Amino acid sequence: MPLALEQLLLLVGKDLKIEARSRQTVGLVVVLGLLIVTVLGLGLGGDAAAGFGATVVLWVAYLFSGVLCFEKTMAVERSDGALAALMLAPTSRATLYFAKLATNLLLMAAVALIITPAGVLFFHFDLSIAPGAFTGVMALSLLGFAAVGTLFAAVVSSSRLQGGLLAMMVFPIALPLVIASTQLMLHRFRDGLPLEPGAVGIIVAFDAIFLTASWLVFEIVLEP
Amino acid sequence: MKSARSILTVAFWLLVAGLFAADLCLLQTYTPTEVTMGPVQKIFYFHLPVAICTFLACFITFVASVGYLWQRRTVFDDLASASARVAVQLCAVVLVTGMAWGRGAWGVWWTWSPRLTFSLILFLLYCVYLILRSSVEGRQRRATVAAVYGVIAFLDVPLVYLSAKLVPDIHPASIHLETSMQLTLLAWAVPVLLLTGGLICTRFRLNRLHSQLAEQSETDGRGFEVMPLTGNVAEA
Numbered sequence: 001m002p003l004a005l006e007q008l009l010l011l012v013g014k015d016l017k018i019e020a021r022s023r024q025t026v027g028l029v030v031v032l033g034l035l036i037v038t039v040l041g042l043g044l045g046g047d048a049a050a051g052f053g054a055t056v057v058l059w060v061a062y063l064f065s066g067v068l069c070f071e072k073t074m075a076v077e078r079s080d081g082a083l084a085a086l087m088l089a090p091t092s093r094a095t096l097y098f099a100k101l102a103t104n105l106l107l108m109a110a111v112a113l114i115i116t117p118a119g120v121l122f123f124h125f126d127l128s129i130a131p132g133a134f135t136g137v138m139a140l141s142l143l144g145f146a147a148v149g150t151l152f153a154a155v156v157s158s159s160r161l162q163g164g165l166l167a168m169m170v171f172p173i174a175l176p177l178v179i180a181s182t183q184l185m186l187h188r189f190r191d192g193l194p195l196e197p198g199a200v201g202i203i204v205a206f207d208a209i210f211l212t213a214s215w216l217v218f219e220i221v222l223e224p
Numbered sequence: 225m226k227s228a229r230s231i232l233t234v235a236f237w238l239l240v241a242g243l244f245a246a247d248l249c250l251l252q253t254y255t256p257t258e259v260t261m262g263p264v265q266k267i268f269y270f271h272l273p274v275a276i277c278t279f280l281a282c283f284i285t286f287v288a289s290v291g292y293l294w295q296r297r298t299v300f301d302d303l304a305s306a307s308a309r310v311a312v313q314l315c316a317v318v319l320v321t322g323m324a325w326g327r328g329a330w331g332v333w334w335t336w337s338p339r340l341t342f343s344l345i346l347f348l349l350y351c352v353y354l355i356l357r358s359s360v361e362g363r364q365r366r367a368t369v370a371a372v373y374g375v376i377a378f379l380d381v382p383l384v385y386l387s388a389k390l391v392p393d394i395h396p397a398s399i400h401l402e403t404s405m406q407l408t409l410l411a412w413a414v415p416v417l418l419l420t421g422g423l424i425c426t427r428f429r430l431n432r433l434h435s436q437l438a439e440q441s442e443t444d445g446r447g448f449e450v451m452p453l454t455g456n457v458a459e460a
Contacts, residue, residue, distance in 0.1 A: 148376070155369055159360050169356065169373065172348045173380050176387035183390040202387050209379055217372050220293060 007091045011099030016106065018076055025072040026110055033065040033115040041122045054125035055185040059178050061115050062108070062138075066145055067167045069107050070153035073100060078157050083222075093219035101150045101214075108142055130188050133195055137203065141181045144207040145174050151214040154221045176206055236422060243415035247408075255408040264328025269408050271321040273416035274314050275343070281311035281420060282350065282378055289374030292367055298439075301367035302431035303424075304374050308353045310423045315347040338388040345384045349377045363438055 019025055040057045077083040086096060116138075120127050127134055152169045180202040187193040251266055258265035288304035291297070322340050327333050334340065356373055360366040401409065 151372075151376070155372065159365055159369055165356065165359055168352050172345060172352060173376060175345050176380065176383035179387040179390060183387075196390075199387075199390055202383055202390075206383050209383070210376070213376060213379055217293070217375065220368060221372055223368065 004092065004095050007095050008099045008102065011091075011096065012102045012106070015073060015076070015099070015103040019073075019103075019107070025069060025107055028072070029065045029068050029107070029111050030114050032068060033061040033111055034118055036061040036064055037115060037119050037122060054119045054123035055182050055189075057123065058116060058119045058138075059182060061119070062112065062142065062145070063171060063174065063178070064167070065111050065115065066104075066108055066142070066149055067170055069104055069111065070146075070149040070170075071156070071166055073103050073107065074150075074153040074157040083158065087222060093222060094215050096222070097150065097154075097215055097218040100154070101146055104146045104150050105143065108146060112138070112142070126189070129192075133188050134185065137181050137184050137195070137200070140200075140203045140207060141177045144177050144203065144210055145170070147207065147210045147214050148173050151210075151218060151221065154218065158222055173210075176202055180206075236418075240415050240418050240422060243418070247412050247415060250408060250411055254404060256402065256404055258405075261329050264325060267321050267325045267328075269405075269412040270416070271318065271325060272409065273413040274321065275318045276413075277416055277420040278311055278314040278318055278343075278346065279381075281307045281314060281424065282346070282381060284424065285311060285350075285353070285374050286378035289371040289378075292371040293375070298363070298367065298435045299432070301371065302435055303428050304371065305357060306427035306431050307424050308350050308357075308374065309427055310420060312347065312350045312354060313423070314420065315343060315350065318343050319347060336391055338385075338391050341391060342385050342388040345388070346381065349380065349384075353377060363435075 037057055040060060044053055044057070077086060087093075119125065149166075149170050152166055152173075155169070156166045180199045184195055184199045187199075188195060247269075251269065255266065255269070257263055284307035285304045288300045288307065291300035292304060319340070322343060323333050326335055326337075326340065353370065353373055357366060357370050360369050
């Protein structure tokens, strides 16, 4: 196994072990996500939002839960000078970035596994029409969202900025993902049309651009 | 030397004001009124050049941010900050004129048309840039964080544009302009471009002076940090 991959797995294992012992992030994020789905469901009304509103409501839940996830996983490194120790470790900054990204993706996947069925249930969203399309589009979108979120969480953490700033930085950047994926879902589930290659292309381009850009600038972000 | 610069500055702003006044006269006397939309269409001659100059200002922020990450010279950070501020101001003008146009043409102040949505997201992206600058402590750290965000935000611009186009549009796909209309548009582009350049240069000069003052105070070992420049003069 290549050394970088071995280091990456070690770092992800460390983060997951911390999470398993403290159980701070997933519990908090799941409850927040469920609260968002409930509040929006009540606000929009079951009938008004029936079916197609679910994708938008789920996106709102993913966005806020995701930001909390990114913040928490980076905050762990801030306490007791853990970030400084991590930077002294003989591993590249790229490995650190991809390890944090992988942790965030795993945590978000766990959260999505609970929030999504809740959204489907509350909004009578018929996922059986195209479960593969839904899973694929959401997975690609969450990858891009996590790529940007992980980078900016490092910015916020290493600059000792207030937590609220992370949401403000990530949300406008992630809007192309939200627009493209909600339009795709509307066309697929409401209109019964196949996935539009142009919209899928935007999501894939977003992932490719921001994974590369984040990987390139992560080292600069972590500079003291 | 200093007074010569002041005279040049005053002359420049008088020229810009004069050109705007001349363009207004041109709009009243020479430019024909569009048949479908009526007089409200005349907003277009100001709206389009301002929108183009907004992208120009965003692009300058991007190039200066890359320059800062590459060279670590404060001059690039000062330029990025100046152009981002101007981009936000111009984008606000684009939004207001776009909304006024929408009200006149379609009877609503706001519609989620791709172009208006794109302008709004662009405005928000660069507002965050400015807020970020005022939130980070330490000059070097602030410049680095802002430069990273400046690069990421600009990379997002084409994706925002493409994704906004997925939303149904009520804008005309293309507008045919007569020669007189094209000339009016060109005549409006000149003062708007000069205004953009003038605003960026003025703000850049102010940022440079501010940076030099901060560097001076650090060299003198006075041990205090000059507050980041904000729109509020009292805070600075």
